[in-house]
Amino acid sequence: MELESFRVGLTPTVFYIPGFITDEEQTQLLNHIYGGSGSKWKTLKNRRLQNWGGMVHEKGLVPQELPSWLTKITTKIHESSGLFPSAINHVLINEYHPDQGIMPHQDGPAYFPVVAILSLGSPVVMDLSPHLRLRSSSDDDISRECGGPERDNQHSFSVLMMPRSLLIFKDDAYSDYLHGISDSPTQCYKQVINEAEALSYSENSSGEDGDNKILHRDQTRVSLTCRLVPKVHKNLFRF
């Protein structure tokens, strides 16, 4: 895979790979995610999640072996991207109903600064915006209305994440930006940096309102956030 050809936007560095997995692989992953006892889910205020690979602490990972249905995908990401210095050892699975999202945040310091997010189910828009310390004061009014005024913040950008796609970000996009997903069941994809790449690949346009560029999130979305925690603690008591 020539990763460079999947680069999108101007901020270093974002890659969007449509159709990273097949329909069948998506179905298999969803079966594993929902096939367990259910006890793996942790319910948060605005989403549910499953933590795989062990517990991440500020100082590193107390590891737990990833199941083979996950290493199949993490190995493929590791090998095809060439961006991780060693095997991906942590996967967070997030589930979002159409009115759920994730607050703008930066991923914790324990992770190697490259993140790969595999999307399943409903399409969604992710917003990336610079940290406050990097913004000028005139940048603060961000319009999210479709057809409304242009966004004031010339540095913010959004990415459309279709099912089966892989989004990778690193460098400034990782270290100087917050990423988040709004909790709105309708989202605007008018200004996403990868509209052509995302839409040309989607076999049907379910959920997308072509003229107004409004995405109707009518299904659950499930994402797999795949990362490497370089520091692994073999012994919990030697922290």
Ligand SMILES: O=C(O)CCC(=O)C(=O)O
């Ligand atoms: O669900 C997503 O696409 C993003 C998840 C995320 O940002 C995280 O788990 O840190």
Ligand SMILES: [Fe+2]
């Ligand atoms: Fe994140």
